[in-house]
Amino acid sequence: MENLSYLFAAYTAIWILVFAYLVRLQRREKILRQELDQLRQRLSGERRGLDP
Amino acid sequence: MPAQISTLFPALVFLSMTAALWAVFLYVPTEREMGLVQRIFYFHVPAAIAAFIGFFLVFVGSIQFLRTQQARWDRLARCAAELGVLFSLIVLFTGPLWARPIWGVYWRWEPRLTSMLILFTIYVAYLTVRSYGAEAPQTQRFAAVLGILGFVNVPLVYYSVHLWAPEQQLHPRQVELSAEMQHTLYLCFAAFFLLFFYLLQRRMKIEQTSDALAQIRLDLGDEP
Numbered sequence: 001m002e003n004l005s006y007l008f009a010a011y012t013a014i015w016i017l018v019f020a021y022l023v024r025l026q027r028r029e030k031i032l033r034q035e036l037d038q039l040r041q042r043l044s045g046e047r048r049g050l051d052p
Numbered sequence: 053m054p055a056q057i058s059t060l061f062p063a064l065v066f067l068s069m070t071a072a073l074w075a076v077f078l079y080v081p082t083e084r085e086m087g088l089v090q091r092i093f094y095f096h097v098p099a100a101i102a103a104f105i106g107f108f109l110v111f112v113g114s115i116q117f118l119r120t121q122q123a124r125w126d127r128l129a130r131c132a133a134e135l136g137v138l139f140s141l142i143v144l145f146t147g148p149l150w151a152r153p154i155w156g157v158y159w160r161w162e163p164r165l166t167s168m169l170i171l172f173t174i175y176v177a178y179l180t181v182r183s184y185g186a187e188a189p190q191t192q193r194f195a196a197v198l199g200i201l202g203f204v205n206v207p208l209v210y211y212s213v214h215l216w217a218p219e220q221q222l223h224p225r226q227v228e229l230s231a232e233m234q235h236t237l238y239l240c241f242a243a244f245f246l247l248f249f250y251l252l253q254r255r256m257k258i259e260q261t262s263d264a265l266a267q268i269r270l271d272l273g274d275e276p
Binding site (some may be wrong): 003004006007009010011013014015016021022025028029032035036039042 | 066078087088089091092099130138141145146149153224247248251254255258261263265268269272
C-alpha cells in the first residue's frame with residue numbers, strides 16, 4: 001500500500017496532460033469559430049452592399 | 053471522415069478508456085514483486101507505443117510532403133508531432149513515478165530513459181521550429197527533414213535494451229505476463245490507440261479549417 005501515492009500521482013499526471021491538451025484543442029476550435037463568424041458577417045455585409 | 057464515425061469516436065474512446073481503467077484497477081491481479089505500482093505499466097507502455105506511432109506519422113508525412121509538396125502531408129506531420137510529444141510526456145512523467153519505488157531513483161541515465169528523453173527533445177525542437185517559422189516553405193522543408201531524421205531515434209529507443217550491455221540497463225530485456233496481464237495490456241493498447249486517433253482527427257480538423265480560413269482571407273485581399 002506504501003506505493004499507492006506513486007500510482008495515484010502517475011494516473012493523475014496522465015489525465016491532467018490529456019485534459020490540458022483537450023482544453024487547448026477546444027480553445028483553438030473556439031477561436032476558429034469566432035473567426036468564421038466574423039468572416040460570415042463581413043461577407044453578408046459586402047453582399048448587402050452589392051444588392052441593388 | 054464520415055459524420056457518423058466522427059460522432060461515435062468520442063463515445064468509443066470513453067468506453068474503451070473506462071474498460072481499460074476497470075481492467076487496470078479491478079481485473080488484473082497485483083504483481084507479486086512490484087506490488088500496486090506495477091499498474092502504471094498498463095498506461096506507460098501503450099503511451100510509449102502511441103508516441104512512436106505519432107513520430108512514425110511525422111516521418112511518413114514529412115517524406116510525402118518533400119515528395120509531393122502537398123499541404124495535407126505537412127499538416128499530418130505537424131499534428132502527429134504534437135501528439136507524439138504529448139504521449140512522450142506521459143511516458144516521461146509516469147516512468148520516474150514507477151522507477152522511484154522500484155529502482156530507488158526517479159531518474160538514471162540509462163539507455164532507454166536517455167534515448168527517450170532525446171527523442172522527446174528532438175520533437176519539441178521540431179514543434180519549436182514550426183511555431184517560429186510560421187508557414188514559410190523553407191520552414192516546412194526544414195521541419196520535414198527534421199521529422200525524417202528524428203525518426204531514426206525511435207528504433208534506437210525501442211531496441212535500446214538489446215543494443216547496450218545488460219549492466220547498463222534498468223529496463224528488463226523481456227517481460228513475462230500472465231494471461232490477465234496480457235488482456236489488460238491489450239485493452240489499454242486499444243484505448244490509447246483510439247484516444248490517439250481521436251485527438252489526431254480533431255487536431256487535423258483544426259489545422260484544415262485554419263488553412264481554409266487563411267486562404268479565404270487571402271482571397272478577400274487581407275494581409276497574411
